[in-house]
Every structure is written in structure tokens, then in C-alpha cells.
Amino acid sequence: MTCAELLIRLLRDRYGVDTLFGIPGVHTVELYRGLEASGVRHVTPRHEQGAGFMADGYARATGRPGVCLIITGPGMTNIATAMGQALADSVPMLVISSVNRRDTLGRGQGRLHELESQRNLVAGVARFSHTLLDPDGLPEVLARAFAVFQGQRPGPVHIEIPIDLFDAPVSPPRKWNAPTIYPAAPDPDGLAQAAQWLRDAQRPLVLLGGGCVKAPAAARELVTRLDAPTATTINAKGLLGDAHPLDLGANTGLPAVRRLAHEADVILAIGTELGETDYDVVFDDGFVLTGRLIRIDLDAQQLVRNQALSLGLVGDAAQALQGLLEHFPSPLNKQGVARASTTRDALNLAQDPTLAPFVPLCDTLREVLPEAIWVGDSTAPVYAANHLLALPAPRHFFNASTGYGTLGYGLPAALGAQLGQPQLPVIALVGDGGVMFTLSELATAVEYRLPVVILLWHNHGYEEIRRYMDNHGVERLGVDIQAPDFITLASGFGCLATRVDSPSELARALESRPTDGPFLVEIDASAWMAWCHDNASSAKELS
Missing domain, CATH: 3.40.50.970 (Thiamin diphosphate (ThDP)-binding fold, Pyr/PP domains)
Incomplete structure (x- = not known):
């Protein structure tokens, strides 16, 4: 060999x-x-x-x-x-x-x-x-x-x-079985101390990150027993299901959740780095925790980054969730459901003018493709879905708007997700700017007949950077870029493609999508926004 x-x-x-x-x-x-x-x-x-x-x-x-x-x-x-x-x-x-x-x-x-x-x-x-x-x-x-x-x-x-x-001779191993490796468990005494602080808390808050996705059932049960409002990171979206009464979503960058976090007397953060792109998406360092912070993470160094720590436990998030559950055999009463409901009302996401145009987009996709995995690039529909979207399970929503924040991620990552989960529909949310970084992977999708829905938000350039330049008094340069005819381009790859301007057109297109190859759906941002404005005005007049 x-x-x-x-x-x-x-x-x-x-x-x-x-x-x-x-x-x-x-x-x-x-x-x-x-x-x-x-x-x-x-x-x-x-x-x-x-x-x-x-x-x-x-x-x-x-x-x-x-x-x-x-x-x-x-x-x-x-x-x-x-x-x-x-x-x-x-x-x-x-x-x-x-x-x-x-x-x-x-x-x-x-x-x-x-x-x-x-x-x-x-x-x-x-x-x-x-x-x-x-x-x-x-x-x-x-x-x-x-x-x-x-x-x-x-x-x-x-x-x-x-x-x-490569062609050097080697001796095969005596055993082909992989070793069984368990991650470290949090210290039992530390869990007991954390549980006591949570039991004594008046206004507890839970923050769950991507490290928790292996244990959604334990996460849901723990926050229920703690009766604590709970925010998830973008990579943990779906961890609590799509209708948990304590779920605040991935909205820790918004004022209502920030107020709740600032007022919390004990905060439990598990499997989250408390990083900027999850907790401070407006980039003003305004997410401030003043209560006792309990953190549980596999990485000891991460425990002391970003926020002042009171109690840190090194260990696996799934084991931590299960271990804490044992300390709470019956639910606490911390008025958590009421506090979470008040905060969601204050958020009023569907009426936020920057998010409202994407409500019918998310609703249509959820209605037609309820089991889909959503994979996003850095583009306006993704930024909105980070706040708006509720999903029934984890590992169904991830994108490149967090952490490293690279462009070009959405299309190829969606193909990888489809190869890994062929029984589920996969949606790639991309923009006309970012998709050009990796548009050649459309050929890969066609070759392997991957039925990914590629939802292309066409706003004729780098809209986020345009807005940033405008807000900072910088003359626009390099952001109003020339885009190709995506329908013609997709056809050249052998990919079926269409344009839509409204939710009803989008629904019809998705219902007739192919099952043996990719499907590119281009949305002209200006036309979509005009439809949303007209229909919002009509609804207001009728009311």
C-alpha cells in the first residue's frame, strides 16, 4: 500500500x-x-x-x-x-x-x-x-x-x-477503527455554582451560540426551566425551534434586546464567542453586560474575551446544557415569558422600515420551502433574515455575514450543503456583487445536477458599501459596478433562470422549479421595493 x-x-x-x-x-x-x-x-x-x-x-x-x-x-x-x-x-x-x-x-x-x-x-x-x-x-x-x-x-x-x-510504501495500521474521543465536560462544582446564581437571579438572560447546535432538545428544555429570555447567534438560529416563547432570535444588536441584556443580573452564555458580528452589528460597542456573566466554552481563552467574566467553565456545550438541566428538576418562575414578549413587541421587526421589504420574501420562502436550508452571502436579504427568520431546527441557516465576512461564500457553500443533505431543499441567498466572486461554481451545480435555488438580489452594485460611503461623507467610488445579464449567463451554464418582481411571482417560480439541477431566480431590488411600497400603502388605505 x-x-x-x-x-x-x-x-x-x-x-x-x-x-x-x-x-x-x-x-x-x-x-x-x-x-x-x-x-x-x-x-x-x-x-x-x-x-x-x-x-x-x-x-x-x-x-x-x-x-x-x-x-x-x-x-x-x-x-x-x-x-x-x-x-x-x-x-x-x-x-x-x-x-x-x-x-x-x-x-x-x-x-x-x-x-x-x-x-x-x-x-x-x-x-x-x-x-x-x-x-x-x-x-x-x-x-x-x-x-x-x-x-x-x-x-x-x-x-x-x-x-x-505519495507513492512511498507504508504498512497499513493494525486497527482501522477510529478512536472514540469525548470532549471535556464542565467542572461539576462550577455547574453547581452557575446553577445557584441562576436560581437566585431576578432577571436572568441566556445567550446560546453555534457550539450548542448538537443539543437542541437540551437547549430548549433548559431555557424553559430557567424561564429566561434567550438570544441565539446567527449560527445557532433554529436551536429553540420557530415559536419558543422565550426566543429573542439573533437580535442582540438591536436596542430592545440590548436594554434587556443591560438590565440582566445573571447572564448564561454557552458556546458563543460574544463576537462583534453577532452582538454588535451596528459596530458601536453598545452591547454591554453589567450582571454576573457565566460562560461555558471549549476554548479557555475565549472565556475572557469581549465581556467581563464572573464565572468561566471550560467544556462541551452539549454536556453543559445537560449538566445544568439536572440542577433544575422543575421550572423556575422569573417572568421570562413576559419579559421576552415585551422585548419582541418593542423590536416590532416586521414594521422596521429597513426589514419590512424582506418580510414577504422570508414568508414566501418559508411557505413554499418549509424544510429548506438557507445559505447566504453578504447581501441585503441575508442581513434581514438574520433578524427576521425563525426556523424549526439548527443547521438550517448559515451565512458569511458573521466572523470573517467574506464575499462569494453563498453559492459554493449552498452546493456543499446540498451534497451533504440531498433530501432537503437548499436556498442560496446571494447578491449581484458577491456572487461574481464565485459565479463559476454554477458550472459545478449544473454538472452534479444539484437542485439549489439561487436567489439573486440584484441591486446593481455594492449597496452596503454605497450606504456606508454616503453616511460617512465619502464620494461613491468603485461601488456602482457593471453587472452581466444573469439570465443569459445562467443559460450559458445550462442553468434554468427567471426574473421575478413580487412575492406571488416568486412563489409561482419556486413551485415549478426543476428537481434535477440549479434554478436561478433574479429579483430586481428596485422593483421589489416598489411592490412592497405600493402594497404597504394599499394596506394602510384599506385599514
């Missing part, structure tokens, strides 16, 4: 990997020897950044690591942005790359795809990067990677293999 063959066998038989994302190159061709017969699906994107975003979407939708095969040099520089997004959102991703022969490493000889140090390049976007110098060390380094995914705060891991090792 060669090192390359062992790699594929280990991924398939030890770690259950069923899908690889990659673009073959002369430096990785040996990895493909026998891959077709292995039963592992290989998906070829049109750019390595697309491979990374697909792996990211696959991982978020399934909970399993996304795995990429990447060539030396330009392949690594191309995928680095996708790794940055995955790192920011703690998404498990394994990037396996080639690197030049061992005897040429670091010598600057101008070899094909030579990069002085790929490990230095990816150091800031990976949990760790390893150069395999001994082929017999492959099982151990793969075990380290999956230990990160299972036992600590996940994120991308990079393993580079010199091209002269």
Missing part, C-alpha cells in the same frame, strides 16, 4: 469520509490513483476557494468535517480565504495538500508551484498545519486532525504531503 492509497483508506474506513472536494493537479495526481474505485465521491469545483466554501457548507449542514484535496502553492493561496471563514465560525475542515519534494523544501529553486512555506501561509487560518515527513506517521497526524474536530474548538486543519511520499 502506498501513502496516497493509505490516506484515502483511512479517510473512508476510519473516519467515514464520503465526499472530497478538489481540483486535480500534476502534484496531486497520485492521490487520485484508485480513488474512483474507492466509493468516495469526488466533487470538482471550478476554483479552490469554491472547494473550501463547499467543504464549509457540507460541514455546517451535516456536522461532519468537510475534506479538500488541494495542490501546492496557488491551490493553498486560493483556499486560504475559505479557511479563514471556517476558522472564524469554528467549522471542521480538513485541507490536505501536496508540497514539493522533501529534498527541495525551502531552497527557493523556482520549482513548479513552489511556496517558501505553506505552513507559514496558513498558520493564521488553521488550528494547526503539519508537514508529513515520514509516511508511517500518516495515521497519527490524521488522528490529531480528527481529535481537534471531536474534542476541542473545531476549525480548519492543514496537512501537507511532499510529492515524493
Whole structure:
């Protein structure tokens, strides 16, 4: 058995990997020897950044690591942005790359795809990067990677293999079974202390992040027993279901929730970094906690970032939720439902002038595609859905407007989600500016017949940056960009496409969407806004 063959066998038989994302190159061709017969699906994107975003979407939708095969040099520089997004959102991703022969490493000889140090390049976007110098060390380094995914705060891991090792002979391991690794459990005494503070609290508040998505039932039961208003991050959307009376949604950046947070005397934050793009989307540092803050996180350093800590517990969010439940055999009475209801009334999201035009958009999509996974880029419908949308389960909504905030994420990540969850509809929410970063992946969607609905919000440029320039007195430059005819472009890829201007047109289009390939639906932002204005005026006159 060669090192390359062992790699594929280990991924398939030890770690259950069923899908690889990659673009073959002369430096990785040996990895493909026998891959077709292995039963592992290989998906070829049109750019390595697309491979990374697909792996990211696959991982978020399934909970399993996304795995990429990447060539030396330009392949690594191309995928680095996708790794940055995955790192920011703690998404498990394994990037396996080639690197030049061992005897040429670091010598600057101008070899094909030579990069002085790929490990230095990816150091800031990976949990760790390893150069395999001994082929017999492959099982151990793969075990380290999956230990990160299972036992600590996940994120991308990079393993580079010199091209002269791919066909090196190796001995297969004595056992093919993967080790069982459990993440650390929070300290029992710490949980007891946290429970006592929550029991004594008059105005408790719960903040749940993406680390909790493995345990939605425990999360719902705990907040019910605590009778505490609860805000979720964008990556935790759906954790409490779509109609929980204590749910405040992902609205901690809005004044009504900020007031509630400021008044809370005890705050329980589990599996959330309390970061800016979830809690301070207006970027004024206005999310301030004055009560006792209890934080539970797999990452000890994260406990002391962003807000003043009173009690910190290092451990797995799912185990923390279950452990706290044991301290509350019966529900408390903290007037939480009433406090949450008052806060939601004050939010009045459907009447917010910046969000109201997107209410019929979200309602139509929920009505026609109730089980869909929503995957978004940085675009106006996504910003609105972050606040408006309620979903019945986690892992059904994620986007690139948080954390790293890269453009071009939505389309390829949606393809990854569709590959991971083929039984569910998937919606890609993209803008005319951001989609141009990775529009070539439309070819991938057509080739693999992925029935993703691509909802393209066309506002003729970079609207958010336009608005930011206007608000700061900067003359517009570089934001009113030329867009292609997306319908013609989609047709050239072999993708069915249409334009709609109203919710009824959108509903009809979605009801007749194809099931054997992608479907691009373009919405002209100006026409949609005009329809919303006219219908809002008509409703007001009738009332």
C-alpha cells in the first residue's frame, strides 16, 4: 500500500469520509490513483476557494468535517480565504495538500508551484498545519486532525504531503477503527455554582451560540426551566425551534434586546464567542453586560474575551446544557415569558422600515420551502433574515455575514450543503456583487445536477458599501459596478433562470422549479421595493 492509497483508506474506513472536494493537479495526481474505485465521491469545483466554501457548507449542514484535496502553492493561496471563514465560525475542515519534494523544501529553486512555506501561509487560518515527513506517521497526524474536530474548538486543519511520499510504501495500521474521543465536560462544582446564581437571579438572560447546535432538545428544555429570555447567534438560529416563547432570535444588536441584556443580573452564555458580528452589528460597542456573566466554552481563552467574566467553565456545550438541566428538576418562575414578549413587541421587526421589504420574501420562502436550508452571502436579504427568520431546527441557516465576512461564500457553500443533505431543499441567498466572486461554481451545480435555488438580489452594485460611503461623507467610488445579464449567463451554464418582481411571482417560480439541477431566480431590488411600497400603502388605505 502506498501513502496516497493509505490516506484515502483511512479517510473512508476510519473516519467515514464520503465526499472530497478538489481540483486535480500534476502534484496531486497520485492521490487520485484508485480513488474512483474507492466509493468516495469526488466533487470538482471550478476554483479552490469554491472547494473550501463547499467543504464549509457540507460541514455546517451535516456536522461532519468537510475534506479538500488541494495542490501546492496557488491551490493553498486560493483556499486560504475559505479557511479563514471556517476558522472564524469554528467549522471542521480538513485541507490536505501536496508540497514539493522533501529534498527541495525551502531552497527557493523556482520549482513548479513552489511556496517558501505553506505552513507559514496558513498558520493564521488553521488550528494547526503539519508537514508529513515520514509516511508511517500518516495515521497519527490524521488522528490529531480528527481529535481537534471531536474534542476541542473545531476549525480548519492543514496537512501537507511532499510529492515524493505519495507513492512511498507504508504498512497499513493494525486497527482501522477510529478512536472514540469525548470532549471535556464542565467542572461539576462550577455547574453547581452557575446553577445557584441562576436560581437566585431576578432577571436572568441566556445567550446560546453555534457550539450548542448538537443539543437542541437540551437547549430548549433548559431555557424553559430557567424561564429566561434567550438570544441565539446567527449560527445557532433554529436551536429553540420557530415559536419558543422565550426566543429573542439573533437580535442582540438591536436596542430592545440590548436594554434587556443591560438590565440582566445573571447572564448564561454557552458556546458563543460574544463576537462583534453577532452582538454588535451596528459596530458601536453598545452591547454591554453589567450582571454576573457565566460562560461555558471549549476554548479557555475565549472565556475572557469581549465581556467581563464572573464565572468561566471550560467544556462541551452539549454536556453543559445537560449538566445544568439536572440542577433544575422543575421550572423556575422569573417572568421570562413576559419579559421576552415585551422585548419582541418593542423590536416590532416586521414594521422596521429597513426589514419590512424582506418580510414577504422570508414568508414566501418559508411557505413554499418549509424544510429548506438557507445559505447566504453578504447581501441585503441575508442581513434581514438574520433578524427576521425563525426556523424549526439548527443547521438550517448559515451565512458569511458573521466572523470573517467574506464575499462569494453563498453559492459554493449552498452546493456543499446540498451534497451533504440531498433530501432537503437548499436556498442560496446571494447578491449581484458577491456572487461574481464565485459565479463559476454554477458550472459545478449544473454538472452534479444539484437542485439549489439561487436567489439573486440584484441591486446593481455594492449597496452596503454605497450606504456606508454616503453616511460617512465619502464620494461613491468603485461601488456602482457593471453587472452581466444573469439570465443569459445562467443559460450559458445550462442553468434554468427567471426574473421575478413580487412575492406571488416568486412563489409561482419556486413551485415549478426543476428537481434535477440549479434554478436561478433574479429579483430586481428596485422593483421589489416598489411592490412592497405600493402594497404597504394599499394596506394602510384599506385599514
